[in-house]
Amino acid sequence: MKTLLIGEYREGKLLDSTYELLGFAGQMSAETSMLLVGSETQLPTYSGTLYLAEAATCGEYNPGLHKKLILEAVQKESPDLIVFLHSSYGWDLAPRVAAALKAAQISEVIAITDGGFEVGCCNAKMRRTVKPATAQAVLTIQAGAFPVLQSGGTPNIQKLTAAGDCTLEFVGYEPAEKKDIDLAKAEVIVSAGRGIGKKDNVPAIQALAKALGGELGASRPVVDAGWVEHSHQVGTTGQTVSPKLYVACGISGAIQHLAGMKKSDFIIAINKDKDAPIGEIADVLVVADVMQFVPALTAKVLR
Amino acid sequence: MKLLVCIKQVPDLESRFKPDAAGVWYNETDLAFRMNEYDEYAVEQAVQLREKLGEGTELTVLSIGPDRVVEAIKKSLAMGCDNAAHIQDQAASAKDPWQIASIIAAYAKDKAFDIIFTGMQSQDRGSAQVGVTIAEQLGFACTTTIVGFDYVDGTITAKRELEGGIKGVVKLKTPALVTCQLGLNVPRYPTLPNIMKAKKKEIVAIPVADLLTEESLTTTASFHPPAKKGGGIVLEGDVADLVEKVIAILKDKTTVLR
């Protein structure tokens, strides 16, 4: 088994998530090579072959060109698996490589199973075991699903160059919105999810946060709907938090939300659905209507 | 200009899922279906562009699936799409993303679309592959996960959402495909007059066999619930009792009430 891992690099830095790819390859017991569009000054600690192209000339986001570079490395290595992270870089690039090779693609792999790969579905409520039907396959692995592996050493560098077809122009980065509160410092966070039903119910969640001496958090739909400011959003595209207590009110437990709060010391979830995936990581799952339970709890805490 | 928006119908995700007879996907009995959330943003963006460009622009909505998907198509027509293509397929859920993308590319191939909109992923399958694969098959420029969109004279300026809330600004020339992320806009609710008007809009039905030429590149071995990690406790019952129990747990396991 041979894998070609596609490392990640952004704003002039190698991303730590690259080491999760090595964790995956470790679990596969696979022979490994890596490709990175990055910089010689930001090399991963890893002792295998590294196909390196300079981001300074190839761009950090230039999928047409990055695809060409990957195809060149694929030709040299003939890997069985070409592995990306399931990230804004990976899910954008992987299907382009898979289409060029007409290879099976399996997205957001969370575990390796007998002859196949386990992936989540139905908003993380269910799982599928999927197998490639082609000799070569492209995978994207879920962020956080595989351990970080830093084996040390320096890579054996093989330089790649490719030129030409730029189907788009990358203009630049825009920083994340300024945060008016730093949730990372909060000891207690009580978060509102879509299950609270409407904007008018936000104060009731905020009241519990206040009663417990904490801050208000939110899942993404609540922010997208304009019920709560973006600075309160917890998750991959919001803030990462690890309070002593996290209370999830009407939040289903999608992976992008869990990624932002699963390191909390103690998690209480209130959900009317006993099967909600938040139950997989919650210390306590209270099966109840959130708008009946939360005000009652607040009243008791204040008493 | 010619615009296309691709939508999928998905079950209400708050439902309970049971495996189907083959054990490879969910059993559809008792499930209520609606438009994939990501696609609502795609439809809204396409309709906004259609309104901005005005006369001479045609916006088609496409969906693959059994008869039930006509409901989602009708909603898109009521939101402002001009006409629709229903690719009739009883077995759409058994097709992998490569096949779904190939069917859409086969449909779009000779129709000279300038811009195609899709959701970034579906809520049930979640492969995030179909949009990009359609673009690759058609040779369109493509970018994904957009939270900002503008179009002027053959050039799209899109904002991609990256991890941590950073955004990447990208310009692409049409023909192009974009995959839409949650929060891109505020999807409208169809109004009653528009629902009535939509009834007169044309829905072309095309049997999937006319467009399908590709074999599946993956096979699904099983569909099952996650192995419960355990550890956590589940509390059920009367609200007053639940409150008492949670207060006791907070006192016992955390320091927040001390």
Ligand SMILES: Cc1cc2nc3c(=O)[nH]c(=O)nc-3n(C[C@H](O)[C@H](O)[C@H](O)COP(=O)(O)OP(=O)(O)OC[C@H]3O[C@@H](n4cnc5c(N)ncnc54)[C@H](O)[C@@H]3O)c2cc1C
């Ligand atoms: C690239 C990407 C990045 C993302 N980033 C983030 C992120 O940073 N943060 C984030 O949160 N999400 C993010 N998401 C979205 C994520 O996938 C989910 O869609 C989102 O987390 C769902 O929010 P929710 O749990 O509030 O809503 P839903 O998934 O709709 O869940 C609502 C829950 O409320 C329960 N409920 C309903 N009514 C009641 C009631 N009366 N009483 C009790 N419970 C009730 C339901 O059973 C359900 O479990 C991202 C998605 C993508 C694709």
